[in-house]
Amino acid sequence: IKHKIHPRDWTLKNIKRMTQQLKSWGLGYDWEREVTTCLPDYYAWTQWLFLRLYSKGLAYRKEAVVNWCDSCKTVLANEQVVDGKCERCSTEVKQKKLKQWFLKITDYADRLLEDLNLLEEWPQRVKAMQENWIGKSCGVEINFPVKGSGVNLNCFTTRVDTIFGATFIALNWEHPAVKELINEAENKKDIELFIEKVKKQPSSARLLDSFEKEGIFTGKFALNPLNGEKIPIWIANYVLSGYGTGAIMCVPAHDGRDLEFALKYGLAVKKVIKAQDSDFETESEDEVSSGSAYEGQGILINSGDFNGLASEEAKARIADYIEKNKIGRRLTQYKLRDWLVSRQRYWGAPIPIVYCESCGEVALRDEDLPVLLPEVKEFLPTGKSPLTYIKDFMEVKCPKCGAQARRETDTMDTFVDSSWYYLRYISPKEQNKPFVSSDVNNWLPVDQYVGGVEHAILHLMYSRFINKFLQDEGLVNFPEPFKKLFTQGMIVKDGFKMSKSKGNVVAPDYIIDKYGADTMRLYILFMGPPQKDAEWQDEGLQGIWRFMQRALRLVDILEDCDSGKSGNEPSVLEIGLLKKIHLTIKEVTRDLEGGFQFNTAISRIMELVNQVYRGMNEGVLRREILEETVDVIFLLLAPFTPHISEEVNARLGHKGSILLRDWPRVDQKYLLEKELEIAVSVNGKVKDRMVISVDWTKDLIEDKALSLGKIKKALSASKPKKIIYIDKKLLNIVV
RNA sequence: GCGCGGGUGGCGGAAUUGGCAGACGCGCUAGGCUCAGAACCUAGUGGUAGCAAUACUAUGCGGGUUCAACUCCCGCCUCGCGCACCA
Numbered sequence: 135i136k137h138k139i140h141p142r143d144w145t146l147k148n149i150k151r152m153t154q155q156l157k158s159w160g161l162g163y164d165w166e167r168e169v170t171t172c173l174p175d176y177y178a179w180t181q182w183l184f185l186r187l188y189s190k191g192l193a194y195r196k197e198a199v200v201n202w203c204d205s206c207k208t209v210l211a212n213e214q215v216v217d218g219k220c221e222r223c224s225t226e227v228k229q230k231k232l233k234q235w236f237l238k239i240t241d242y243a244d245r246l247l248e249d250l251n252l253l254e255e256w257p258q259r260v261k262a263m264q265e266n267w268i269g270k271s272c273g274v275e276i277n278f279p280v281k282g283s284g285v286n287l288n289c290f291t292t293r294v295d296t297i298f299g300a301t302f303i304a305l306n307w308e309h310p311a312v313k314e315l316i317n318e319a320e321n322k323k324d325i326e327l328f329i330e331k332v333k334k335q336p337s338s339a340r341l342l343d344s345f346e347k348e349g350i351f352t353g354k355f356a357l358n359p360l361n362g363e364k365i366p367i368w369i370a371n372y373v374l375s376g377y378g379t380g381a382i383m384c385v386p387a388h389d390g391r392d393l394e395f396a397l398k399y400g401l402a403v404k405k406v407i408k409a410q411d412s413d414f415e416t417e418s419e420d421e422v423s424s425g426s427a428y429e430g431q432g433i434l435i436n437s438g439d440f441n442g443l444a445s446e447e448a449k450a451r452i453a454d455y456i457e458k459n460k461i462g463r464r465l466t467q468y469k470l471r472d473w474l475v476s477r478q479r480y481w482g483a484p485i486p487i488v489y490c491e492s493c494g495e496v497a498l499r500d501e502d503l504p505v506l507l508p509e510v511k512e513f514l515p516t517g518k519s520p521l522t523y524i525k526d527f528m529e530v531k532c533p534k535c536g537a538q539a540r541r542e543t544d545t546m547d548t549f550v551d552s553s554w555y556y557l558r559y560i561s562p563k564e565q566n567k568p569f570v571s572s573d574v575n576n577w578l579p580v581d582q583y584v585g586g587v588e589h590a591i592l593h594l595m596y597s598r599f600i601n602k603f604l605q606d607e608g609l610v611n612f613p614e615p616f617k618k619l620f621t622q623g624m625i626v627k628d629g630f631k632m633s634k635s636k637g638n639v640v641a642p643d644y645i646i647d648k649y650g651a652d653t654m655r656l657y658i659l660f661m662g663p664p665q666k667d668a669e670w671q672d673e674g675l676q677g678i679w680r681f682m683q684r685a686l687r688l689v690d691i692l693e694d695c696d697s698g699k700s701g702n703e704p705s706v707l708e709i710g711l712l713k714k715i716h717l718t719i720k721e722v723t724r725d726l727e728g729g730f731q732f733n734t735a736i737s738r739i740m741e742l743v744n745q746v747y748r749g750m751n752e753g754v755l756r757r758e759i760l761e762e763t764v765d766v767i768f769l770l771l772a773p774f775t776p777h778i779s780e781e782v783n784a785r786l787g788h789k790g791s792i793l794l795r796d797w798p799r800v801d802q803k804y805l806l807e808k809e810l811e812i813a814v815s816v817n818g819k820v821k822d823r824m825v826i827s828v829d830w831t832k833d834l835i836e837d838k839a840l841s842l843g844k845i846k847k848a849l850s851a852s853k854p855k856k857i858i859y860i861d862k863k864l865l866n867i868v869v
Numbered sequence: 870g871c872g873c874g875g876g877u878g879g880c881g882g883a884a885u886u887g888g889c890a891g892a893c894g895c896g897c898u899a900g901g902c903u904c905a906g907a908a909c910c911u912a913g914u915g916g917u918a919g920c921a922a923u924a925c926u927a928u929g930c931g932g933g934u935u936c937a938a939c940u941c942c943c944g945c946c947u948c949g950c951g952c953a954c955c956a
């Protein structure tokens with residue numbers, strides 16, 4: 135749309151191009167299972183999913199204050215608003231009241247939170263981010279009656295233990311009681327002016343450190359239901375409307391934000407918690423005057439019957455009291471909101487709902503699917519879905535009564551498509567259902583998922599939600615879709631993430647033309663640990679290219695080499711090389727199996743190549759030994775450099791593909807050392823090293839060490855106090 | 870403010886989880902090859918002092934535990950990311 139090209143043409147063209155690119159890298163995908171979420175054979179099932187959710191009351195339409203992007207002319211999910219701006223175009227997001235479709239992810243909030251515990255092989259970071267996003271907190275909602283009126287102000291608090299310290303109440307300007315409260319106020323005009331001012335403050339301003347708390351007194355008072363104290367009611371700009379009730383009880387002594395506000399407007403500060411080990415008399419006043427509130431747990435004071443209790447117990451007892459006297463109730467709050475899936479974009483799967491004069495909102499039947507996205511000429515955003523203007527699309531018979539009805543014109547957020555695609559991979563060609571449950575249950579959950587952290591909340595939370603829903607529907611039998619998660623870093627160049635807008639992209643096609651796909655693959659994996667960001671350096675690529683040439687030259691050397699005598703005992707030099715070969719096999723295997731440690735695996739293969747060259751410098755290597763070495767080198771390289779390894783495999787006379795050959799095996803006989811070198815240190819500082827035989831006793835090793843010239847010198851006259859021997863590693867002499 | 874990660878040579882990064890810090894690569898220096906250059910080969914390369922053997926010093930800073938600390942503990946500094954007046 136941005137480029138004024140039809141989204142379908144653009145998308146299909148890019149899919150084609152990227153498929154070519156992925157193939158040119160030599161990546162081993164099963165292309166038979168490719169799915170395209172924007173084509174009807176896929177999105178029919180996305181619509182089917184929507185209908186299942188609808189039938190369970192988990193897809194619903196409501197009027198709500200939603201995020202609106204003026205530039206994209208569409209609503210956005212909370213998850214797609216970053217720093218108060220549209221994640222796509224960075225336009226300041228506005229709040230608008232609209233009737234929109236939501237998916238009830240909040241019904242699953244507790245399970246999404248609880249089941250994070252099942253995800254043992256997910257990064258802590260991602261789990262922490264989801265936990266944060268769900269934002270569960272337990273507390274009470276308590277009624278503060280307004281003096282001289284029938285109004286009750288409900289306030290949610292997690293700090294039930296501090297209710298006796300509430301010295302004022304603050305309301306968001308949108309709170310439904312505001313109108314009534316200020317009706318007879320003397321300064322009604324001023325209050326209205328204040329509200330107008332606060333309304334205009336952009337929501338992103340709250341994020342700034344410079345955001346100043348402001349408020350105005352309504353002239354009304356509320357009664358603290360626990361102690362009957364009369365406390366003033368204010369309207370304040372720091373109270374959120376979307377969380378809790380939009381009204382808060384303020385305890386300045388134990389909340390920094392409330393204290394800041396109280397000090398500014400000269401409101402009372404009342405301490406009701408003292409730190410476990412503190413002396414109340416001496417500390418209280420200083421704290422408040424220095425502007426810091428005691429926010430920790432402690433012992434209750436100034437709290438009537440609850441004095442002397444510890445915070446934790448007090449919370450429970452006060453909550454009991456509140457419920458018993460019917461002045462409030464226990465309540466759990468979440469930050470997680472329902473998932474807004476309506477989009478006013480053309481490019482998406484139409485929501486399969488129609489509106490009928492007599493039946494109202496009606497869901498389509500499965501046999502009506504797919505609702506095809508019609509051809510349009512006009513797809514630029516206008517604020518209404520472009521589908522609105524297409525008569526053939528809009529006009530439809532009501533599936534219930536057959537009368538003329540009109541279609542829903544919103545399309546679905548594309549994250550709905552991607553929340554279940556891993557299931558479709560199991561049954562990509564299935565015509566009659568989205569997937570075959572028995573096959574899905576056999577193959578899934580996904581063993582290893584790889585992706586960027588940018589999906590930590592959006593895609594990975596939505597997929598978990600949908601998977602749990604499908605589990606409840608009996609269509610899958612596992613609670614979590616992705617068993618292991620690996621989040622890879624970004625490639626950075628000149629200090630910025632590679633991107634077209636920064637103009638620092640290194641085109642893979644160009645690299646492949648110049649150096650070949652293998653060199654590029656090897657370089658990318660050698661750059662550093664894949665979970666971290668890595669800096670692209672052309673020199674590094676050159677280094678890898680050099681290494682590949684060096685390794686390939688060994689094949690030339692081998693081919694020019696006489697067949698030579700065989701059957702002789704290997705020379706010392708050859709034994710050294712054989713040991714290195716098997717050590718390399720062992721370590722490369724461990725690096726690959728133990729995690730994604732490609733960078734170290736590659737460096738070990740480099741070491742092996744280096745040792746071959748060093749060996750040839752020092753003496754003669756027989757052809758059979760050299761051949762074994764070259765063979766192992768390219769077998770170990772095969773996962774990284776499949777094309778070149780394949781070629782070498784053929785040159786060495788092997789029939790068939792190298793990818794079908796066995797992974798090299800470690801021959802333990804080369805790793806069993808008869809002799810080895812250990813370090814000898816004095817007081818932890820290495821002074822010398824020596825060769826020992828594995829069958830030596832500790833006494834023998836000590837004697838030998840103490841006879842070393844450098845050790846004698848280091849010890850000079852002092853007598854060893856203690857000698858510590860770490861098997862096969864070092865001997866430390868303490869003096 | 871809360872939550873995750875990091876901090877090791879000129880640079881990217883290793884260190885078998887408490888046991889020889891700096892593997893491997895880049896860069897740099899010297900030498901070889903060459904008419905010359907590129908490429909390639911050989912050697913060297915944390916810092917300070919020394920011709921050298923060697924000595925001292927060194928993993929963000931300060932303490933601690935230990936025969937031994939990049940690694941563990943306590944207290945700081947700093948950078949990156951995520952969330953954020955969530956009551």
